[in-house]
Amino acid sequence: MQTKKLQIIPLGGLGEFGMNCLAIRWQDDIIVIDAGLMFPESELLGVDIVVPDITYLIENKQHVRAIILTHGHEDHIGGLPWILSELKVPVYATEFTLAYVEGKLEEHQLLDEIDLEEIRPKEKFTLGPFTIEPIRVTHSLVDCVALAIETPAGVIIHTGDFKIDLAPLDDKSFDLHTFAEYGKRGVLALLQDSTNADRKGYTPSEREVIPRLDEIFSQTKKKLFFSCFSSSIYRIRIAMELARKHGRKVAIIGRSMMESTEIAQDLGYIEVPPGLIINPGQLRDYPPEQLLLMISGTQGEPMSALSRAAVDNHKHAKIDPGDTVVLSSRIIPGNEKGIFRVIDHLSRREANVIFDDGHQGLIHVSGHGSQEEMRLLINLVRPKFFIPIHGDYRHLRMHAKLAMETGAVEHAIMMEDGDVLELDKDDARKLDKVTAGRVLIDSGSSIDVVEDLVIRDRRILSEDGVVLAVLAINKKSGKLERAPEVIMRGFGGADITDQAREVVLKTLDGLSSEQKSDYGMVNEKVRVELKRLIQKQTGRRPMIMPVILEI
Ligand SMILES: [Zn+2]
Ligand SMILES: [Zn+2]
Numbered sequence: 229m230q231t232k233k234l235q236i237i238p239l240g241g242l243g244e245f246g247m248n249c250l251a252i253r254w255q256d257d258i259i260v261i262d263a264g265l266m267f268p269e270s271e272l273l274g275v276d277i278v279v280p281d282i283t284y285l286i287e288n289k290q291h292v293r294a295i296i297l298t299h300g301h302e303d304h305i306g307g308l309p310w311i312l313s314e315l316k317v318p319v320y321a322t323e324f325t326l327a328y329v330e331g332k333l334e335e336h337q338l339l340d341e342i343d344l345e346e347i348r349p350k351e352k353f354t355l356g357p358f359t360i361e362p363i364r365v366t367h368s369l370v371d372c373v374a375l376a377i378e379t380p381a382g383v384i385i386h387t388g389d390f391k392i393d394l395a396p397l398d399d400k401s402f403d404l405h406t407f408a409e410y411g412k413r414g415v416l417a418l419l420q421d422s423t424n425a426d427r428k429g430y431t432p433s434e435r436e437v438i439p440r441l442d443e444i445f446s447q448t449k450k451k452l453f454f455s456c457f458s459s460s461i462y463r464i465r466i467a468m469e470l471a472r473k474h475g476r477k478v479a480i481i482g483r484s485m486m487e488s489t490e491i492a493q494d495l496g497y498i499e500v501p502p503g504l505i506i507n508p509g510q511l512r513d514y515p516p517e518q519l520l521l522m523i524s525g526t527q528g529e530p531m532s533a534l535s536r537a538a539v540d541n542h543k544h545a546k547i548d549p550g551d552t553v554v555l556s557s558r559i560i561p562g563n564e565k566g567i568f569r570v571i572d573h574l575s576r577r578e579a580n581v582i583f584d585d586g587h588q589g590l591i592h593v594s595g596h597g598s599q600e601e602m603r604l605l606i607n608l609v610r611p612k613f614f615i616p617i618h619g620d621y622r623h624l625r626m627h628a629k630l631a632m633e634t635g636a637v638e639h640a641i642m643m644e645d646g647d648v649l650e651l652d653k654d655d656a657r658k659l660d661k662v663t664a665g666r667v668l669i670d671s672g673s674s675i676d677v678v679e680d681l682v683i684r685d686r687r688i689l690s691e692d693g694v695v696l697a698v699l700a701i702n703k704k705s706g707k708l709e710r711a712p713e714v715i716m717r718g719f720g721g722a723d724i725t726d727q728a729r730e731v732v733l734k735t736l737d738g739l740s741s742e743q744k745s746d747y748g749m750v751n752e753k754v755r756v757e758l759k760r761l762i763q764k765q766t767g768r769r770p771m772i773m774p775v776i777l778e779i
Contacts, residue, residue, distance in 0.1 A: 240280030265306030298388025324371035368595025382416030482524035528566025693718020
């Protein structure tokens with residue numbers, strides 16, 4: 229006998245930041261909201277991305293109707309290629325989000341096999357027993373929606389990521405009205421973004437970075453480098469408008485920044501007057517005070533354009549004394565080391581670096597709502613059950629507490645990945661957990677090489693083995709103190725070990741002393757070269773972990 233209850237099953241994003249993925253089930257119908265990835269923490273050396281374990285969805289393959297996306301950030305769409313290679317289900321998303329998805333699926337040769345459906349705010353669509361209405365929300369990216377899902381048990385609202393920006397740059401306002409309408413009619417459960425549950429007050433509007441950035445533009449006498457996430461469309465738009473105002477031409481450096489800007493232009497989110505954007509190759513035709521370089525790499529990613537420019541290893545982006553570099557983003561915890569390494573290199577080149585250290589004025593605002601915005605939405609929706617989503621456990625907990633304090637919620641329910649919450653209009657209870665967890669993926673290398681997805685779970689790890697390359701580098705001279713050691717487990721032999729040692733030496737020889745002092749870069753280069761060798765010689769894809777000892 230089938231139960232007449234609704235099930236909510238988070239598969240990712242509850243108990244961690246990233247890889248958001250949540251299933252909603254009524255009897256034989258399942259819909260999935262978001263399919264995100266997570267970038268690995270430094271403990272997970274040798275791994276490119278982390279995605280949710282979707283065993284539950286694979287086991288229930290015939291019931292999965294669709295994946296619906298709230299917006300185009302990687303932590304919501306980045307796991308799609310991996311999930312869609314297992315489950316060929318249609319994907320529903322807004323126009324802008326679909327543009328990102330198309331690029332991603334094309335890269336993984338999945339585009340022809342997957343049915344992509346465009347959704348629009350206020351336009352309901354039906355999937356089996358679910359009728360879904362996308363509701364416009366604001367965030368750091370454009371064209372983002374929350375989802376109101378009518379089910380036989382009642383209405384579920386999933387906020388996606390949001391902040392309440394009452395003056396968005398694209399005039400596409402947060403649709404408070406529709407949230408209130410649902411609230412009036414009665415909402416069974418509200419699943420709300422917890423990212424900034426620890427921040428008091430309101431998150432400032434995207435517009436509020438303009439005055440300080442304007443000031444930086446007028447004070448900069450040489451080249452201006454502006455770095456933000458390639459998906460921060462509003463920020464890119466602001467930088468381009470300021471470039472125009474201050475008579476600077478714009479060169480876009482880095483593939484993701486280029487693609488993102490193109491999509492935003494095509495869909496009318498950024499208007500670029502003719503002649504504003506120049507090719508990176510034209511940079512030398514203009515005096516420095518007439519140039520803005522939009523460059524990717526705010527998180528100190530070792531192979532990003534900014535990291536390479538910082539060690540004078542970029543064809544077009546040259547940092548000269550007196551140039552200004554603005555990092556218009558926050559320092560994501562865990563990335564401090566890489567970011568400060570880049571800032572250090574930039575400082576060595578006598579650039580003026582402006583980053584979000586709390587003393588630089590408002591050069592960045594969060595894309596997530598703070599406590600007052602969370603309270604406001606809860607008060608409009610007044611759900612029977614409140615379920616905090618997106619965040620570490622402590623954020624979820626804080627958010628649950630905040631929700632109860634509003635008095636507008638009957639119960640706040642703490643859930644984690646793999647929990648199954650069964651609910652009807654009166655009651656909610658947790659059932660046994662389903663399989664959930666993290667799957668580590670090594671997609672080849674981070675330098676624009678796309679290979680087939682290879683799943684790095686423990687089983688494969690034990691089959692393909694591990695390679696450790698130990699390098700003792702003298703901090704002052706940048707030279708190796710002794711021959712590199714290569715340790716292989718799971719396979720090996722004197723022959724391949726010798727070859728590996730040679731590859732490591734050759735790789736290091738190919739680096740300038742400044743590059744050598746950038747351990748993130750040494751690490752990545754050694755890893756890529758070893759991988760190439762071992763794959764060619766043995767056909768294996770072991771986990772490769774360079775270990776650098778500073779002497
Ligand atoms: Zn987001
Ligand atoms: Zn997110």
